[in-house]
Amino acid sequence: MSAAPSVSTPDLSVQDLRKEFAGHVAVHNLSFAVQRGSFFSILGPSGCGKTTLLRMIAGFIEPDSGEIVIGGRSMRAVAPNRRPVNMVFQQLALFPMMSVGENVAFGLARRGVGKLERTRRADAMLERVGLAGAGLKRVDQLSGGQRQRVAIARSLVLEPTLLLLDEPLGALDLKLREHMKIELKQLQASFGTTFVYITHDQSEALVLSDHVAVMNHGRFEQLGTPQQLYYEPATAFVAGFVGANNRIFGQLKSSDGDIAEIETSDGWTVRAKKSGPIAAGDHVEAFVRPEAAILERDASQLPANQAHYVGSVQSLLFDGANSAVLLHEDLTHFEFRVALPQTGRFADLKVGERIYFSFDPRRAICFPSHGGPHG
Amino acid sequence: MVDIGDATPVRAWQRRLILILLLAPALLWLFALIVLPHVQLALLSLRERVAPHVYQPSLAQFHTFFAEPLYWQVFVRTALLSIVATALTLLVAFPIAWVITKVARGRASALLFVVCLIPFWVSETVRALGWLILLRESGVLPALLVKLGLTAVPVELLYHDATILTGLVYTSLLFMVVPLVSSLESLDNSLIEAAYDLGASGFATLKNIVIPHAAPGITAGCIVVFMLTLGNYLTPNLLGGKNSQWFTELIYTQFIVRFNWEQGAAFGFLLLGLSTAIVAVGLRLSGQRFVDVMRRS
Numbered sequence: 001m002s003a004a005p006s007v008s009t010p011d012l013s014v015q016d017l018r019k020e021f022a023g024h025v026a027v028h029n030l031s032f033a034v035q036r037g038s039f040f041s042i043l044g045p046s047g048c049g050k051t052t053l054l055r056m057i058a059g060f061i062e063p064d065s066g067e068i069v070i071g072g073r074s075m076r077a078v079a080p081n082r083r084p085v086n087m088v089f090q091q092l093a094l095f096p097m098m099s100v101g102e103n104v105a106f107g108l109a110r111r112g113v114g115k116l117e118r119t120r121r122a123d124a125m126l127e128r129v130g131l132a133g134a135g136l137k138r139v140d141q142l143s144g145g146q147r148q149r150v151a152i153a154r155s156l157v158l159e160p161t162l163l164l165l166d167e168p169l170g171a172l173d174l175k176l177r178e179h180m181k182i183e184l185k186q187l188q189a190s191f192g193t194t195f196v197y198i199t200h201d202q203s204e205a206l207v208l209s210d211h212v213a214v215m216n217h218g219r220f221e222q223l224g225t226p227q228q229l230y231y232e233p234a235t236a237f238v239a240g241f242v243g244a245n246n247r248i249f250g251q252l253k254s255s256d257g258d259i260a261e262i263e264t265s266d267g268w269t270v271r272a273k274k275s276g277p278i279a280a281g282d283h284v285e286a287f288v289r290p291e292a293a294i295l296e297r298d299a300s301q302l303p304a305n306q307a308h309y310v311g312s313v314q315s316l317l318f319d320g321a322n323s324a325v326l327l328h329e330d331l332t333h334f335e336f337r338v339a340l341p342q343t344g345r346f347a348d349l350k351v352g353e354r355i356y357f358s359f360d361p362r363r364a365i366c367f368p369s370h371g372g373p374h375g
Numbered sequence: 376m377v378d379i380g381d382a383t384p385v386r387a388w389q390r391r392l393i394l395i396l397l398l399a400p401a402l403l404w405l406f407a408l409i410v411l412p413h414v415q416l417a418l419l420s421l422r423e424r425v426a427p428h429v430y431q432p433s434l435a436q437f438h439t440f441f442a443e444p445l446y447w448q449v450f451v452r453t454a455l456l457s458i459v460a461t462a463l464t465l466l467v468a469f470p471i472a473w474v475i476t477k478v479a480r481g482r483a484s485a486l487l488f489v490v491c492l493i494p495f496w497v498s499e500t501v502r503a504l505g506w507l508i509l510l511r512e513s514g515v516l517p518a519l520l521v522k523l524g525l526t527a528v529p530v531e532l533l534y535h536d537a538t539i540l541t542g543l544v545y546t547s548l549l550f551m552v553v554p555l556v557s558s559l560e561s562l563d564n565s566l567i568e569a570a571y572d573l574g575a576s577g578f579a580t581l582k583n584i585v586i587p588h589a590a591p592g593i594t595a596g597c598i599v600v601f602m603l604t605l606g607n608y609l610t611p612n613l614l615g616g617k618n619s620q621w622f623t624e625l626i627y628t629q630f631i632v633r634f635n636w637e638q639g640a641a642f643g644f645l646l647l648g649l650s651t652a653i654v655a656v657g658l659r660l661s662g663q664r665f666v667d668v669m670r671r672s
Contacts, residue, residue, distance in 0.1 A: 081574045093569035097587040107573035
């Protein structure tokens with residue numbers, strides 16, 4: 001490998017990285033690479049090891065084994081203050097004893113940049129994040145979203161190879177979070193810095209990222225584009241964690257090519273595409289997206305080649321374009337979520353009403369299951 | 376039922392009465408034990424005995440202080456040594472407070488705090504006598520030095536300025552540790568990490584983040600320790616012996632040995648003026664306000 005990073009060198013390359021805490025494996029021999037200029041997210045529930053992974057990249061935690069290479073340079077024995085990496089902390093960690101401008105200029109001052117020059121660069125950076133003229137303000141005079149931008153400006157002014165973000169939107173209220181999602185994506189696009197973002201919010205990861213790694217129990221369940229995660233989940237965990245999904249536990253009855261016929265313990269039979277080797281009699285869990293199912297008041301309107309089911313409306317979940325209905329399947333009372341068409345066709349649906357539904361087995365997916373129905 | 380219309384003024388009146396009653400013991404205490412004696416002392420310091428039982432107002436006591444080199448030299452020496460003792464206490468207490476708040480976890484942190492507290496379960500006199508046993512010529516430490524071959528004969532470790540300073544730092548430590556712990560506890564660890572992440576060295580983080588955050592606690596601790604040290608009588612007297620030349624000893628001599636209450640009162644006021652002036656200068660130099668310091672520590 002050449003010493004000078006070429007364009008094709010990934011900005012971050014992690015090889016066989018491992019960390020244990022008192023016998024509990026937090027990060028389980030991970031290897032991955034993040035391409036220059038991309039927005040990479042690590043998505044997982046709390047306790048999955050994503051924070052440990054991020055803190056190892058930042059240098060706050062020493063890995064037990066494995067290698068972290070940033071910008072073509074091994075980070076072994078490189079202290080956090082010497083890494084070409086900056087971090088946006090969960091609570092932002094702006095320095096309350098300094099003005100906004102001093103916060104942004106802090107890293108430059110540590111590099112020995114002269115006072116005039118660093119004030120100029122801090123002001124220019126504040127202007128780029130839409131906070132022109134805020135340099136003299138105190139941190140507590142800013143709103144939540146503005147502080148967020150200061151935290152990012154404080155890091156980006158140092159032109160790091162990598163920007164690490166530790167759930168920075170977690171502390172914001174919903175409306176602001178939606179707004180900051182868009183702003184973060186635009187900031188990343190305009191600076192072209194490689195972002196590594198960790199979150200437990202799948203919507204943040206899907207909206208923001210070029211690539212997402214779904215992490216669970218210290219391992220990556222799947223690494224792919226948001227579209228791949230959503231439409232082609234590799235494991236049952238990914239299917240259950242990313243996006244809303246109906247989860248159906250059952251046993252494989254028979255297979256027709258890659259389409260499996262599954263029977264639940266209550267005797268309900270559904271069909272779904274197989275993922276991985278599954279033999280007849282195996283326990284499986286199938287996932288059906290709410291928007292994969294279609295509703296009809298007249299059974300003859302449903303596609304003839306699909307199994308038809310009948311359910312009664314349990315509750316209506318109106319949420320604008322994300323509206324859905326919870327049905328109880330007639331035979332088994334299985335709770336099934338179906339997205340309402342955005343045309344407003346079923347706006348007159350009532351609780352208790354009986355309705356037909358079906359779904360394309362090619363848009364449902366099933367995995368071998370190790371546990372029974374739980375949760 | 377009380378009508379709400381006239382309940383409000385009654386309530387305001389009652390509230391004021393309750394406030395006065397609650398504060399009464401403290402106010403009585405302050406007045407009887409601090410204000411009254413000080414008024415008396417002020418009057419004493421401003422008079423001169425011209426004949427038995429005949430007094431006249433005069434500044435002679437203050438004049439004596441400036442005319443006699445021993446008095447003001449001891450005065451300056453006490454002030455300087457107190458400042459040094461305060462600075463040393465801060466240097467010793469800061470790492471302790473840091474370990475208690477940022478390094479140790481849970482029980483270990485509580486235990487360390489108790490360890491700092493334990494010496495204060497024993498009276499100051501007993502503690503100072505303990506130091507005597509350790510440091511006197513026939514004591515533990517000189518014997519140990521001889522045994523280790525570091526000194527040929529037992530050396531007298533008492534009655535040096537360094538001994539006095541050691542004793543004063545030891546006595547004051549807790550009063551510095553407590554405000555430092557409370558101010559460091561409120562320092563968010565992620566601020567330290569953020570500074571480090573942005574390229575700061577350990578020293579730059581200490582200077583730019585930790586010390587500015589802990590400044591009120593540092594100032595409060597320094598004020599308390601400085602005042603305690605300046606007004607300390609027992610420790611300098613026992614550990615320094617005749618060499619200690621601590622200003623409180625001069626005051627004691629005037630009151631008790633010489634029975635010259637006028638001179639003693641004047642010395643007392645000079646010491647009060649000195650501690651007030653030095654605290655004011657210290658606050659000015661560190662850019663802190665007294666009210667903020669006392670509120671935040």
